[in-house]
Amino acid sequence: DTGVSQNPRHKITKRGQNxxxxxxxxxxxxxxYWYRQTLGQGPEFLTYFQNxxxxxxxxxxxxxxxxxxxxxxxxxxxxxxTEQGDSAMYLCxxxxxxxxxxxxxxxxxxxxxxxx
Amino acid sequence: AxxxxxxxxxxxxxxxxxxTLSCTYDTSESDYYLFWYKQPPSRQMILVIRQEAYKQQNxxxxxxxxxxxxxxxxxxxxxxxxxxxDAAMYFCAYRSAHGNNRLAFxxxxxxxxxx
Numbered sequence: 558d559t560g561v562s563q564n565p566r567h568k569i570t571k572r573g574q575n576x577x578x579x580x581x582x583x584x585x586x587x588x589x590y591w592y593r594q595t596l597g598q599g600p601e602f603l604t605y606f607q608n609x610x611x612x613x614x615x616x617x618x619x620x621x622x623x624x625x626x627x628x629x630x631x632x633x634x635x636x637x638x639t640e641q642g643d644s645a646m647y648l649c650x651x652x653x654x655x656x657x658x659x660x661x662x663x664x665x666x667x668x669x670x671x672x673x
Numbered sequence: 674a675x676x677x678x679x680x681x682x683x684x685x686x687x688x689x690x691x692x693t694l695s696c697t698y699d700t701s702e703s704d705y706y707l708f709w710y711k712q713p714p715s716r717q718m719i720l721v722i723r724q725e726a727y728k729q730q731n732x733x734x735x736x737x738x739x740x741x742x743x744x745x746x747x748x749x750x751x752x753x754x755x756x757x758x759d760a761a762m763y764f765c766a767y768r769s770a771h772g773n774n775r776l777a778f779x780x781x782x783x784x785x786x787x788x
Binding site for chain 1: 706715725
């Protein structure tokens with residue numbers, strides 16, 4: 558069990574540029590989540606995949622944000638035309654599903670985005 | 674949508690002493706799960722303790738225990754015999770027993786352990 562891996566860990570970009578983050582979940586986990594965390598706040602849900610299907614998106618996920626999970630393995634989160642308000646920690650988490658599973662999420666270390 | 678409230682932004686505790694973190698939540702559901710997660714500085718969030726709403730017995734994990742009051746919608750975390758490694762942000766989280774496993778988090782409590 559290698560845990561949830563996120564890359565890059567830190568990204569500094571200029572306003573208007575596009576950025577992409579990658580998340581590799583725990584291999585046997587079929588559910589994958591993206592959260593955003595700003596300073597002094599708890600994580601806020603962005604979107605959720607079950608296998609390759611994106612089943613839910615938060616209203617926080619504007620048109621500039623897109624997430625994919627091809628083949629139900631790793632996931633990418635792309636932010637187009639970044640704005641300073643996008644500066645945050647982007648957290649990925651994964652979990653199993655099924656009867657008896659109590660819903661613990663396993664988190665990665667996060668990708669910190671700074672938009673100048 | 675469920676809301677989770679943590680009202681004490683920072684708590685200080687002497688090493689070896691006990692600290693209690695408060696959490697309240699708002700839900701109309703009867704079947705759900707509650708969690709406390711720990712987030713050390715620059716490190717990943719890890720689960721500290723879990724409580725199923727249908728269980729009356731409070732969960733305990735070593736030095737960590739909870740006081741779950743379902744009617745009051747209260748879920749506090751007690752850290753006993755505090756250690757320097759307990760210094761972190763602690764987040765209370767709620768998950769419905771139905772649906773996609775999405776967690777709703779509070780704003781967190783910063784725990785400072787004084788040697």
